[in-house]
Amino acid sequence: MMQAMNIRIKTLSPVILSALGHASVMTATHDFFSGSVLRGILAARFIEKQKLDKMAHTDADFMRLFYGDLRFVDAYPVDPETGARAIVLPFSVQRSKDEREIRDLLQKGTELAPGFKGMKGFAAAADGVLRPVKVRKNITLHMSRTDLKDDSGMERLAGKSRSSGIYNYESIAAGQRFEGVIYGAAELLAQLRDVLGTQFTCYAGRSKYTQYGQCEVTLTQPQDIPEEDAPQGERLCIRLETPLLPRTGIPGDAASMLAEIVTALNEKTSGGFSLFEEPRSIFAKEAEIDNFVGQWCMKRPRETGLAAGTVFALEKAGGWQDGDAEALRTVLYEGVGRRRAEGFGQLRLWDGRDIRRAEKMERNDVKPRELGAEAKKIAAAILTAHIVEQIRVFASMDVETELIPSGARHALSRLEQELGTRSDGAISRMQEFAASMQGKKTPLGKMMTGIRVNGISLLAYFHEKNIADMPYFLRGKELLRSEVGDIADELGIAHGIEGILREDQVFYAYWNAFFRFARKQAGRSEEGGTEA
Template identity: 55%
Template sequence: MQMMKVRIRTKAPMILSAPGHTSVMTATQDSFSGSVLRGIFAARFIKAAALGNAAHENDDFMRLFYGGLRFVNAYLVEPLTQTRAIPLPLSVQRSKDGSSICDLMYGEAPRDGGFKSMRGFAAVCDKGLHPVAVQKEIRLHISRSDLNGGSGKERLAGRSMDGGIYNYEAIAQGQSFEGLICGAEEELRLLCGTIGTETFSCCAGRSKYTQYGQCEITVMPAEDILPPPIPTEERFCLRCETPFLPHRAVPGDARSMLDEVVDALNAGTDGGFLLAEEQRSIYAQAEDIDNFVGVWGMRRPRETALSAGTVFAVRKTGGWQPCDMEAVNAILCSGVGRRTEEGFGQLRIWDGRGLCCIAQDPPTPEARELCTESRRIAEQIILAHIIEQIRVLAAEDAGRARRTFPPNASHAFARLDSALGIRPQGACERIRQIVLDTKKEMPLGKMLENVRVEGRPLRSYLGEIIHEEMPYAARERQNVTADQDLIDAGKEIGVWGGTAALLKQEEVFYAYWHTFFRFARKTAGKPEKGGESA
């Protein structure tokens, strides 16, 4: 069996809907599932082979995508080592000071060490774990409640009639993920021969035909899957690389679900495998699998799986034979259970002994001095985080100020938004000038006096621009100005002297008022449904 590594680079925010999101917040997953990866390559194959709507009649297509290949989840790539991360086994714990790591599958954590569970993803490098986190962002949108079966007036008007809003959580652009395609050599050769080996672009996920979902796909050359060394002990551990869906079991009962893994190992070898019976032999967690199939235009039935990161102990009786390890590795990479072509049921051998944190030497004074380009990138990352929070505050403020809006304020808000322009540079001066040129008795002037934000009229904010007195700075909101982690990060890299300095950036001013005017324009003149007074 061979495998090809697949690199995915996000070129735009990516929405991979996660189960259980609310009606006003669409959550996203932390990785590209095998189902998404399979869909990307199936679409590419259909286009390259000109199959159109008759792909199901093509033998090669059915052979590759309905049994021959395994499309394994694409997880985040750790930037420094360029190593693909894995879901952390549920048995791994770390001391609170981060200095040491232990695996409960191989012994108890020291009682006086203050250990706690590790969750998420980490890159494994020479027995060291380097935790990684997917960068995400939240974007605000105006809802269209009459889109399905309604009059469609909201779509034509470009605004919501009742002022409803919702949010998309998305994977931020500029991140790399790595997945696998496993299969026989001839099948991988057939896939590459049809779709080519050059890098290609595609769209994936939700809202992929608007501002989301653009990514770049790079396929690495195929290589043999080498089995790990033969264990020297009777007991060894397996971890779920991807969620596991058994053919038959009591949903949520880990032991009955994992019996199917043992059955698969015994069927593919000379036997002798069984689940370990000791007290600490299974660390498992159930999760719901909920997929939307675009071709069907509907969701699959929700199913219960053992989540990635589940780890359990297996015993091999009768000793290890030379061919056992190769057979076991082939079974694990082929997948166990159902929907293995989508990457479900991928398992890997896990040895959690001797784990440690990645040692990092304290930076020297010279290392602390960032080059100009590094400083610029770091500053933009911090600023982008703050701007996302500012936009949320602006929408909330516009909602609270709504009862002070004049009946025909929509045009006035559109005019102010237009004065801001399409880019932040010079926005302060442009908006200040139009406010100074507007007399109080004019319709726009009356609105500037009557509309109040945090008890102050708009003119007092925009006539003489004082960044320290803007609504987002004066209130010192918890999620903006009291984010101590963000403050510490800025100070550590030396690009930010504190929250007050950052909030003076013209990009922050532009983001707040552009969102405020846009949201106010869409809700002006609509009946108030209740809420706080301004």
């Protein structure tokens, strides 16, 4: 009989689970532990405990547990309020602008309405109530070290990179909890838990042997899979719990990729399943699956599938027969498609009728103590310092993606000098300087016109544009609102995150970092790696 064993993960340090990114200086992270990662963590622990070293593939127990019938299903974030494991929000779910109303477009009779937009991310779902769950992340700037090869230590002593090499890591912040599930036969789950133990510490993800990747793993007692109400009627809605990698189908054609699920259901049950042929019966997105295998020290070939959160409606003709409900349950938890042992192709029933957003809960019904003026001042300073660090990362990314004109090093040094050494009054100083350069055909004036960020010249940024037009403003507003927006509101900061982004010190942080990084890049191109 199939049972479920929860695997709970607590991040003890920041964790980098590398994801596809669009900037060469930024390593992005997933915000969950995939089934592939979970299987890798547990397989490494098994090899260590059983002392298999490099001969694990010859061990029958190892192959049966990790390449057999067990299903290692993604560890999604845990709702800190309720302790419930979150799900990927279905792509059919929308919310109103004021977030008071939620509707599911997959349900019959639900029409498109103005003022509603799609929801994304994670949410804990129970009894029709959705509680959005966010994953806290950090972005950290690092410097590459070329002196490690010659063992000179020159860069370490100087505190900077001679080759101007910089990069950024996005990471899942420490102190967060995630929960995955392992499905399989009771005896296999018991054997796995007996060998691995109930709790241990591991390292996962990128740079796991430096300052990243430490996690605490807990395996719960295997339990029977909770019973669900038997499906009724001719219409059935299914949600992809994890991405689907079909054996057949045309990439970009969701219906053809979902056909494998319909086939599996018809083979295991009395049949009669087909995709519902009606408007808005499929809500799907493609997913690019890209894995790095540590043992191979290389990436797996990139594959295209359907993303978790895909939902679709099925039609059941001929009524439900005895055994159909159990057979459906088996298909849902055994999964469909390829790489099922890694958790791909997990399916769940979905009922989006009468869904609603949960109200914010009072923890233990005790209101937090009101912060004093001095405490608020200190907290606001810490928050602003965090935002400034994120803005500096934006500057380094922009330098990497923009083409800095040849010979720009002197102009960038002059602009850095005009910006000054203090943030107070930085906006007005640069506006006044840009006004004085207007119309001048000096080398500096030409460079201010030639150096561009997002297609806009430096002269235009400082002379014509508002603060809301700065290259960091919209990105910072979108990223930081989800990360620390509530904190800014609680501290009573005027206009919240947007108010901080309008401050001189944020303006100064971006342009000071941009001038410095761009000057180094210009020096590297002009002198073959020599820093200005």
